[in-house]
Amino acid sequence: MRIVLTLFLCIAVSVPAFAGPPADGTYTSTDIGGSMLPGRYSESWFNTKLSVNNTLNEASWDGSTLAGQWHWYCPWIVSPPTLLLSTVDGLGNGNKIWKVTYTGGYCWLDGGGPWAGGDAFYLANINTWNAIVTETYANFVEVGTIRNHDATATFTGYPTDCMSLSVSNTEKISDTNHVAPLPAGYPDFMDWNGCVTRPNDTPGEWGDVDGITFTIFGCTPLATKQSTWGAVKSMYK
């Protein structure tokens, strides 16, 4: 009886041990020749753009499904953005460049992605998230916005040096000042407080994510030894 219980225990324990961390490597999005899906984003506003607590939600997009391969959600703006440069003239024409710092948030990766290492999925806590937000104005009206995003994250369930780095481009498509509500096919608006969804008719913006370079490092699988029945039995003799 003890041997049977031991057998079940070994099987149960061996499943997570054989799963393994995501594969180290640098992955790029398909628009720049890689195998990783580009995506879409939304940012819920509290209560206008570039406000503290505005919360991001980015998800892969294959043309029909959101978040099938990756999902970064709930980093929020932690302090008032810094205006790095403004060329907007007295007529309200020109460009503005902002640096925005976010905090918190999570990363989810499908286990079947190009980083597959055995687990059904991977979770990570976002450590840092920065955005460079470049706006263009005509007659004091913002008529276009692009962003650089960069992030670092640490995978849960693995050693703390198992991390990821990400850089990407985004382009804003529209916002609730022009079109409401948030259209279908874009990630839900999220609330930084509790990381829960907000109604899609609350203020916010949305757009595309591409030009992604995503690197996983420090996640080399730990060596696993194959056990023979003799070895298992010998542990309980």
Added chain:
Amino acid sequence: MKNAIHILLLAALMVGSAAAVWAGPPLNGTWKSTNGDFDEGTATTKWAAGSFIGAGNTIYGRSAVGGVFTNDWTINCPTVVAVTPIVPIAGANGNAIYMFTYAGGYVTLGGPGNPWDGGDAVYTGTIDTYTELRTIQYVASKITGATSDHSVSAHIQGYSDACVAWGIGNGVLRGGSSPSLPLPFLYPTLQSVKGPGYPDYPGAACVLGPNGPGHWDDVKDLTVSITGCSVATEPTTWGGVKSMYRR
């Protein structure tokens, strides 16, 4: 006879002037490449001192579709005059952000076929400001990727001082020479050989040539705005011309 020659010369001059006037400035408005209003493109930067992050580097960009250059726009040779770290790198792995301030150069906007077409074959704008914010990813002390926000403003030549164009666009690093400073690129994640869809390297006097070193980017998600260029021009009658020279 002398008066007749005088009038003929004046007529010829007016015809020539009228042609230029009738060509006309670009139309005012805002257009986006992602709406299909005009083409996205590529850009190549030549390094002055062998560095991906360095003063003296010069950029040349041009609209392109499917690896074939088009005539919607060009960015001609603004040169980096200052590099400002915004978020520094710490250690061998991480992301860093730099601000590149450029000076000099000019842009062109093709006329026919483009939404801003006002009659001229091409519009040339002297660059007033050009700034790039570049976010760089480093892994094991190698550059694995980078994205950029480009922004530019320019005065359109040949029209009033109020006739200005400005724009923004995303850049994404696709490849480059492996720099000795500050750090090498990771190949083959990044390309080591520049493909045909990327411009040649901009050299002295903005003459393009095959020799680097440098790097190349895709340029996309562009927004272009033009304002102050809709100066009304009135057609001139012969009576009006002659009345100018009556005593």
